[in-house]
Amino acid sequence: MSSRASILKAVKTNKPALIPLPEINLGFFDEDIDLVETFIKNVQFVGGRAFVLQSVSDIDTQIKSLYPHAKQIISTATASQLGTVSISEATNPHILESIDLAIIHGALAVAENGAVWIAENDIVLRVLPFITNDLVLLVSKETIHLHLHSAYEAIAKRDRTFGVFLSGPSKTADIEQCLVIGAQGAVSLTVLIL
Amino acid sequence: MAHADEAAIFNKDEAKVNWHDKALWFVRNKRDNAAHTVKGWEELRNLASGIKANVMSNLDNYLIQFEENAQKNGVTMHWAANAEEHNQIVHAILLKHKVEKVVKSKSMLTEECHLNPYLEAHGIEVVDTDLGERIVQFAQEPPSHIVLPAIHKTKEEVDTLFQKHLGTKPSNGDPQYLTNEARKHLRDKFLKADAAITGVNFAIAETGGVVVCTNEGNADMGTHLANVHIACMGMEKIIPQEKHLGVFLRLLARSATGQPITTYSSHFNKPAPGTEMHIVIVDNGRTEQLSRDDFRASLHCIRCGACMNTCPIYRRSGGHSYNATIPGPIGSILSPGMDLKKHSSLPFASTLCGSCSDVCPVKINIHEQLYKWRQIITKEVPQPVVKKSVLKMAGSVLSSPKLYGIAGKSARFMLKYAPRFIVYSKLNAWGKARELPEVKNGNFDEWYKKRQKNEQ
Ligand code: SF4
Numbered sequence: 241m242s243s244r245a246s247i248l249k250a251v252k253t254n255k256p257a258l259i260p261l262p263e264i265n266l267g268f269f270d271e272d273i274d275l276v277e278t279f280i281k282n283v284q285f286v287g288g289r290a291f292v293l294q295s296v297s298d299i300d301t302q303i304k305s306l307y308p309h310a311k312q313i314i315s316t317a318t319a320s321q322l323g324t325v326s327i328s329e330a331t332n333p334h335i336l337e338s339i340d341l342a343i344i345h346g347a348l349a350v351a352e353n354g355a356v357w358i359a360e361n362d363i364v365l366r367v368l369p370f371i372t373n374d375l376v377l378l379v380s381k382e383t384i385h386l387h388l389h390s391a392y393e394a395i396a397k398r399d400r401t402f403g404v405f406l407s408g409p410s411k412t413a414d415i416e417q418c419l420v421i422g423a424q425g426a427v428s429l430t431v432l433i434l
Numbered sequence: 435m436a437h438a439d440e441a442a443i444f445n446k447d448e449a450k451v452n453w454h455d456k457a458l459w460f461v462r463n464k465r466d467n468a469a470h471t472v473k474g475w476e477e478l479r480n481l482a483s484g485i486k487a488n489v490m491s492n493l494d495n496y497l498i499q500f501e502e503n504a505q506k507n508g509v510t511m512h513w514a515a516n517a518e519e520h521n522q523i524v525h526a527i528l529l530k531h532k533v534e535k536v537v538k539s540k541s542m543l544t545e546e547c548h549l550n551p552y553l554e555a556h557g558i559e560v561v562d563t564d565l566g567e568r569i570v571q572f573a574q575e576p577p578s579h580i581v582l583p584a585i586h587k588t589k590e591e592v593d594t595l596f597q598k599h600l601g602t603k604p605s606n607g608d609p610q611y612l613t614n615e616a617r618k619h620l621r622d623k624f625l626k627a628d629a630a631i632t633g634v635n636f637a638i639a640e641t642g643g644v645v646v647c648t649n650e651g652n653a654d655m656g657t658h659l660a661n662v663h664i665a666c667m668g669m670e671k672i673i674p675q676e677k678h679l680g681v682f683l684r685l686l687a688r689s690a691t692g693q694p695i696t697t698y699s700s701h702f703n704k705p706a707p708g709t710e711m712h713i714v715i716v717d718n719g720r721t722e723q724l725s726r727d728d729f730r731a732s733l734h735c736i737r738c739g740a741c742m743n744t745c746p747i748y749r750r751s752g753g754h755s756y757n758a759t760i761p762g763p764i765g766s767i768l769s770p771g772m773d774l775k776k777h778s779s780l781p782f783a784s785t786l787c788g789s790c791s792d793v794c795p796v797k798i799n800i801h802e803q804l805y806k807w808r809q810i811i812t813k814e815v816p817q818p819v820v821k822k823s824v825l826k827m828a829g830s831v832l833s834s835p836k837l838y839g840i841a842g843k844s845a846r847f848m849l850k851y852a853p854r855f856i857v858y859s860k861l862n863a864w865g866k867a868r869e870l871p872e873v874k875n876g877n878f879d880e881w882y883k884k885r886q887k888n889e890q
Contacts, residue, residue, distance in 0.1 A: 242513070243515040243519060246515060247513055247715075247721060248497065250717070250721035250724075251721055251724065253725075254721050254724040254725035255491055255492070255494065255724060256491050256730065257491065258488075259487045260488060261484075261485065262480075264677065264678075268474035269474045269477075269478075271473050285694070286694065333658060333659055334625055337621070337625060350695075352472070352694060353684075354694065354695075355699070365658070366654070366657075366706055367655070367658035370651045370654040370655050370658065371655065387680070387684070388683055388684055389677070389680040389681075391680070392677050392679060392680045393677070396676065400507070400641055400643060400703035400704065401703055402701065402702055402703065402704070402706070403700075403701045404698055404699065407695050407697055407698075407699075408697050409697070410651040410697060410698075411650070411697060412565045412649060413582075413691075414565040414569065414582065414613075415565070415584070415587075415589050415607070415612055415613065416587075416588060416589040416592075417457050417460070417461070417582075417585070420609050422613070423650035423652070424563065424565075424652040425650065425697070425698065426651070
């Protein structure tokens with residue numbers, strides 16, 4: 241018998257009688273809070289920063305003042321014109337190693353944990369939000385959800401390839417529990433809210 | 435060696451033990467703060483526990499559904515009955531692609547299967563890319579904690595290891611400098627790797643996708659740069675539907691480190707164009723644990739580490755003293771199921787205070803299972819005489835549900851009512867070298883008085 245067959249057979253024999261799957265009652269998690277404010281607070285808590293911008297035309301000015309030395313820039317967001325390097329699906333991801341800054345549109349955000357959902361079609365190459373030295377995410381106010389339950393409802397109909405909830409810059413506390421920002425992924429995260 | 439003897443070795447360096455104890459308690463406090471800010475936290479725990487119970491009762495069907503959906507997404511599926519088969523499968527995939535260098539992100543399963551030495555013996559370079567895991571890999575040690583692999587190492591020890599393996603300058607253990615150097619070193623490894631191996635935090639039956647959580651971004655740096663991704667999972671990682679991630683991801687990082695969510699929660703469904711993705715489903719003793727009514731719930735574990743951080747024994751004995759892949763309270767109920775004789779001392783490495791069960795995000799009754807293992811072990815494995823008599827007393831307490839409820843919250847009962855020579859005898863390692871706290875008259879006396887009245 242193959243391992244697959246023997247494992248499934250053993251599971252069938254050893255499992256207990258069927259226990260029903262509980263329903264998630266969202267009423268338990270309802271809260272009347274300011275979503276933008278909570279989101280900003282949580283982005284800061286996880287080591288990032290977030291600002292509300294008045295208009296789309298402020299985006300590039302803001303990014304330039306925050307990252308004045310960035311030269312190799314990839315922008316996959318249509319709202320920013322700062323990109324200096326263009327990529328396509330055919331680009332070898334290894335060349336992104338020298339990228340200083342990536343500017344990416346985030347499909348939605350989550351107030352309770354400061355996370356932004358990044359879908360594959362917003363990044364062109366999967367490695368982009370991780371390999372870039374610094375990261376800017378653009379998020380629209382209307383897409384900030386209270387909690388993850390609501391966020392999962394919103395992305396339920398997507399075409400599933402790859403996606404990531406990203407909350408804050410890369411970090412580690414593996415040396416004596418001292419928090420160090422900038423482990424293997426992006427060393428800083430800025431979320432611009434419009 | 436029994437757990438208490440191993441712990442005695444760790445306890446030789448008192449300053450380090452004190453630091454270890456405090457550091458983990460600090461993490462436990464962060465967990466509390468995070469949990470308290472979530473509306474409906476207890477409801478989340480109830481849901482998580484209920485979902486996992488449903489998973490165990492329907493696991494074969496969920497596994498089949500998961501496989502079907504993953505295959506539709508273009509993922510190649512493999513099944514391994516044990517550690518050896520798992521290692522052979524992974525090796526065969528690497529051979530097929532002529533892989534010489536592999537980067538690996540954190541996976542307790544590959545630790546359990548001893549994948550690294552297996553691949554290294556076949557001439558493949560394996561680099562653990564989580565910083566803590568890289569540190570213990572340099573030290574040629576196993577992780578001592580499932581979330582904080584190098585928590586037993588001082589920064590000076592890390593400094594020395596990095597000088598030796600990475601040629602860094604002496605820095606007195608400057609965490610910023612050392613992390614930076616590791617970043618440069620690991621970037622190079624990511625760019626040169628031919629394949630990436632990851633663990634799996636959650637596997638979703640409904641979609642065939644897997645979710646991998648990290649704070650460093652190392653799983654993503656590995657998988658998105660290499661042409662082959664191998665995700666290794668214990669069969670208990672299944673959850674029924676994607677919306678259940680809402681429940682588990684809200685619990686996981688808060689319970690682990692007090693973060694509201696890990697920095698990266700990556701959802702892998704389809705391999706990127708031109709690349710391959712493989713998933714290896716591993717049994718290795720899990721179906722057997724599934725058959726045990728009393729211990730089945732240990733398979734609900736989502737590996738957050740909270741039970742370790744809160745455990746007074748773990749904090750003062752260190753992860754290595756358990757001599758098992760998964761240390762701490764949860765390890766002490768999983769390991770006897772794998773090898774009862776080898777791990778027979780582990781269920782005794784507990785005060786049965788119940789703090790582990792209190793913090794567990796999926797509500798595993800850890801301390802009750804520890805007690806149940808004790809009963810089995812005292813019957814089946816020869817015990818030293820004194821331990822037996824202590825156990826008898828514990829047994830009489832624990833067999834009375836009411837008294838157990840009171841005593842169970844702390845070690846108060848044993849401290850107060852066990853004769854001093856037992857608490858402080860050489861054979862009770864936990865009374866050694868320190869005066870245990872004085873027990874104030876409290877609940878127990880009240881209860882005892884009431885009980886006497888009722889009996890009259
Ligand atoms: S047993 Fe519970 S507390 Fe311990 S690691 Fe597993 S999920 Fe976390």
